[in-house]
Amino acid sequence: MYTNLSREELSALKTRLEAEYEALKSKGLALDMSRGKPSREQLDLANEMLAVDLGDYKSECGFDCRNYGLLDGIDEAKRLMSPLLGTGDLSRIIVGGNSSLQLMYNFIANAVNFGVSDEFEPWGKQKTVKFLCPVPGYDRHFTLLQTFGIEMISVPMLQGGPDMNAVEALAAEDAAVKGIFCVPLYSNPDGICCSAETVRRLAAMKTKAADFRIVWDNAYGAHHLSAEPCNLLNLQDECEKAGNPHRAYVFASTSKITFAGGGISAMASSAENIAYTKKLLSVQTIGFDKINQLRHVKFFKDYSGITAHMERHAALLSPKFRVVCDMLENEILPHGLGEWHKPDGGYFVSFNGINGTAKRVVELCKAAGVVLTAAGAAFPYGIDPCDKNIRIAPSFPPVDELQSAMEVFCTSVKLAAVEKMLAT
Amino acid sequence: MYTNLSREELSALKTRLEAEYEALKSKGLALDMSRGKPSREQLDLANEMLAVDLGDYKSECGFDCRNYGLLDGIDEAKRLMSPLLGTGDLSRIIVGGNSSLQLMYNFIANAVNFGVSDEFEPWGKQKTVKFLCPVPGYDRHFTLLQTFGIEMISVPMLQGGPDMNAVEALAAEDAAVKGIFCVPLYSNPDGICCSAETVRRLAAMKTKAADFRIVWDNAYGAHHLSAEPCNLLNLQDECEKAGNPHRAYVFASTSKITFAGGGISAMASSAENIAYTKKLLSVQTIGFDKINQLRHVKFFKDYSGITAHMERHAALLSPKFRVVCDMLENEILPHGLGEWHKPDGGYFVSFNGINGTAKRVVELCKAAGVVLTAAGAAFPYGIDPCDKNIRIAPSFPPVDELQSAMEVFCTSVKLAAVEKMLAT
Numbered sequence: 001m002y003t004n005l006s007r008e009e010l011s012a013l014k015t016r017l018e019a020e021y022e023a024l025k026s027k028g029l030a031l032d033m034s035r036g037k038p039s040r041e042q043l044d045l046a047n048e049m050l051a052v053d054l055g056d057y058k059s060e061c062g063f064d065c066r067n068y069g070l071l072d073g074i075d076e077a078k079r080l081m082s083p084l085l086g087t088g089d090l091s092r093i094i095v096g097g098n099s100s101l102q103l104m105y106n107f108i109a110n111a112v113n114f115g116v117s118d119e120f121e122p123w124g125k126q127k128t129v130k131f132l133c134p135v136p137g138y139d140r141h142f143t144l145l146q147t148f149g150i151e152m153i154s155v156p157m158l159q160g161g162p163d164m165n166a167v168e169a170l171a172a173e174d175a176a177v178k179g180i181f182c183v184p185l186y187s188n189p190d191g192i193c194c195s196a197e198t199v200r201r202l203a204a205m206k207t208k209a210a211d212f213r214i215v216w217d218n219a220y221g222a223h224h225l226s227a228e229p230c231n232l233l234n235l236q237d238e239c240e241k242a243g244n245p246h247r248a249y250v251f252a253s254t255s256k257i258t259f260a261g262g263g264i265s266a267m268a269s270s271a272e273n274i275a276y277t278k279k280l281l282s283v284q285t286i287g288f289d290k291i292n293q294l295r296h297v298k299f300f301k302d303y304s305g306i307t308a309h310m311e312r313h314a315a316l317l318s319p320k321f322r323v324v325c326d327m328l329e330n331e332i333l334p335h336g337l338g339e340w341h342k343p344d345g346g347y348f349v350s351f352n353g354i355n356g357t358a359k360r361v362v363e364l365c366k367a368a369g370v371v372l373t374a375a376g377a378a379f380p381y382g383i384d385p386c387d388k389n390i391r392i393a394p395s396f397p398p399v400d401e402l403q404s405a406m407e408v409f410c411t412s413v414k415l416a417a418v419e420k421m422l423a424t
Numbered sequence: 425m426y427t428n429l430s431r432e433e434l435s436a437l438k439t440r441l442e443a444e445y446e447a448l449k450s451k452g453l454a455l456d457m458s459r460g461k462p463s464r465e466q467l468d469l470a471n472e473m474l475a476v477d478l479g480d481y482k483s484e485c486g487f488d489c490r491n492y493g494l495l496d497g498i499d500e501a502k503r504l505m506s507p508l509l510g511t512g513d514l515s516r517i518i519v520g521g522n523s524s525l526q527l528m529y530n531f532i533a534n535a536v537n538f539g540v541s542d543e544f545e546p547w548g549k550q551k552t553v554k555f556l557c558p559v560p561g562y563d564r565h566f567t568l569l570q571t572f573g574i575e576m577i578s579v580p581m582l583q584g585g586p587d588m589n590a591v592e593a594l595a596a597e598d599a600a601v602k603g604i605f606c607v608p609l610y611s612n613p614d615g616i617c618c619s620a621e622t623v624r625r626l627a628a629m630k631t632k633a634a635d636f637r638i639v640w641d642n643a644y645g646a647h648h649l650s651a652e653p654c655n656l657l658n659l660q661d662e663c664e665k666a667g668n669p670h671r672a673y674v675f676a677s678t679s680k681i682t683f684a685g686g687g688i689s690a691m692a693s694s695a696e697n698i699a700y701t702k703k704l705l706s707v708q709t710i711g712f713d714k715i716n717q718l719r720h721v722k723f724f725k726d727y728s729g730i731t732a733h734m735e736r737h738a739a740l741l742s743p744k745f746r747v748v749c750d751m752l753e754n755e756i757l758p759h760g761l762g763e764w765h766k767p768d769g770g771y772f773v774s775f776n777g778i779n780g781t782a783k784r785v786v787e788l789c790k791a792a793g794v795v796l797t798a799a800g801a802a803f804p805y806g807i808d809p810c811d812k813n814i815r816i817a818p819s820f821p822p823v824d825e826l827q828s829a830m831e832v833f834c835t836s837v838k839l840a841a842v843e844k845m846l847a848t
Contacts, residue, residue, distance in 0.1 A: 037492050067683070067685065068679075098709075099708075101709055109533065260492040261712070262715040284533075288523075
């Protein structure tokens with residue numbers, strides 16, 4: 001434990017770490033652990049989809065997928081995506097284009113411009129609108145909210161999901177609190193899964209705003225790394241049971257199943273919410289790319305095709321997560337220099353170092369040729385109040401590069417820690 | 425000419441037309457001339473694109489099109505689309521997803537929420553925002569404006585495009601007038617092309633609003649039916665020359681080139697406008713479907729591939745337009761019951777009957793099994809002040825069905841005219 005060391009010992013250690021760091025730096029690395037991008041090998045898994053036989057291009061209802069129409073997508077694509085969305089009722093599903101972020105953006109933009117339904121005032125007409133943001137979280141969710149001037153209130157992530165005591169209190173007391181963003185399975189970046197209790201409390205809690213909504217970004221719903229995957233309680237069912245049937249919007253995509261940016265997205269909510277969404281959607285598009293929807297269905301056949309496919313992804317991703325976690329366990333844990341949740345799925349490891357060192361670690365890594373996500377990126381407004389969190393994205397680099405990158409990372413963490421300890 | 429007939433003659437004619445109409449009705453037709461959808465044969469022309477060899481899935485800059493990134497699209501797709509956009513400067517182009525309507529929606533939504541640039545106040549912050557709408561026009565443009573509460577001011581379409589005297593006067597005198605929607609080539613529905621003079625005047629006119637913008641929906645830029653296609657002056661160049669470099673936004677898509685809803689879209693504007701657009705776009709998506717962009721490039725190679733492809737479309741469409749125009753010329757013209765512009769491209773024939781008959785014609789057609797676009801659809805708020813305009817969409821039905829549908833149409837036009845004449 002570094003905390004047990006004297007100033008002299010720390011100084012000597014610093015000299016040693018600096019030499020280690022310089023040696024790593026001199027290798028002239030150019031490695032990237034910054035974004036949750038699938039690797040080439042993962043993308044290769046779905047290449048056959050691009051050459052799949054599309055038959056007569058017709059959907060099961062006889063509609064020519066090459067032509068205009070079917071704003072909400074083809075039924076067989078809805079069925080394919082339904083296990084990720086938590087409803088088998090196809091009338092409550094929209095299958096979209098290549099980006100679930102765009103569907104989420106639309107939801108927020110529509111709520112701001114037009115309200116969450118015809119009954120409610122547009123959020124944009126209200127003086128202040130606030131959203132609860134479990135932190136650390138997904139930077140693009142935060143940027144989206146910030147763009148529309150929605151005030152973000154950070155709520156800590158705990159082992160079972162967002163701190164529900166805080167969420168319940170904030171939602172109950174302030175009518176300006178209009179919603180919460182959640183990545184329920186293998187959260188970005190912590191890899192934490194919402195417990196059944198969290199889901200039940202989110203569904204049932206009293207909210208001062210009648211138009212309080214949950215944006216349930218099930219981005220990693222099929223992205224398990226363990227043989228015993230997390231079992232996520234069905235939020236929509238719980239909302240219905242609790243008498244809040246319109247509270248939940250669930251989103252998913254195949255961006256990290258087939259192709260990142262070449263997949264299909266989908267959303268589900270109550271029948272009323274989906275009807276309202278379709279009404280507004282019809283103003284902005286005649287329909288999404290149904291050929292790509294058909295392509296996905298022909299390739300996967302049904303959800304078991306996705307499950308089998310995701311096992312092949314896991315086989316490629318697991319060794320990478322192992323490198324990261326092993327390095328952290330061997331190099332960081334014994335010295336008491338940080339903590340992290342060991343994820344059973346998703347795309348990230350979220351590292352929490354000593355307070356006030358995250359920026360320095362990212363800077364040291366960068367100077368040594370290893371690009372990390374900017375420190376603070378996982379917090380609203382890009383500000384990590386403790387300057388301790390760094391998101392590690394192991395998916396893209398090959399295992400040997402990841403090993404090199406993690407060596408740089410661990411050395412940087414140690415060096416930054418010693419610098420910090422000596423400075424205080 | 426029906427106008428030369430006496431009341432007795434009209435009454436006798438009405439009886440005859442009613443019998444004709446009933447005979448047609450008894451055929452039990454189920455035909456659709458309501459939307460500008462390509463036919464199966466047209467869609468078949470691009471089937472090979474769906475099986476095209478995508479090589480190593482890399483763009484010319486070496487980027488893996490299967491992965492995240494390149495928000496503004498791949499360069500080769502920009503180059504492919506550039507002749508439709510009026511600039512060869514790829515930094516001034518964004519290639520999007522399957523829907524140019526979505527790009528236009530984004531432009532309007534962004535202007536409303538955030539302003540047309542950082543310099544200008546959001547339109548939504550202003551008491552009134554107005555748009556000039558050449559009529560008849562594209563119903564989806566109008567719905568888009570109406571959704572955002574933008575007041576629509578109708579401007580008549582003349583033989584060289586929108587009535588520029590009216591446009592100039594309205595734009596010059598009212599700071600609330602923020603823009604105009606135009607389909608410059610083969611306008612929807614008239615099939616009218618903007619003359620060089622119209623383009624120059626649009627580019628150069630004084631506008632009271634400094635943030636006046638032209639939405640130039642070049643939906644039919646390659647959709648010629650004549651051997652001597654319309655030559656459209658380059659709006660962006662003219663805007664630059666006139667000192668209004670940020671005035672024009674040009675949109676295009678391959679929706680009616682490859683697949684309706686399975687194509688790619690694109691937009692172009694000044695470098696500053698595109699940079700601003702990208703900044704806002706990055707909030708809503710990580711990127712568009714680059715695999716489909718690559719697919720288009722591999723299929724067409726370059727713009728000459730599109731030109732050759734569009735000749736095959738024209739070969740399928742020309743006979744259909746001939747049926748419509750011949751029927752109108754033979755059945756309607758001699759009786760003085762309507763007028764229309766004979767289009768050299770595009771997707772529609774815009775029929776103007778006797779005032780106060782359009783709704784009745786659509787009703788009669790519907791009762792006889794022929795679905796037309798709703799009367800008034802080509803006008804803001806769905807209201808044709810003269811109730812005389814009907815949009816005919818000949819592309820989708822086979823020639824023989826179109827012939828039958830046009831028989832119903834012409835009989836209905838005659839019957840509605842006689843009814844009207846007898847009633848007044």
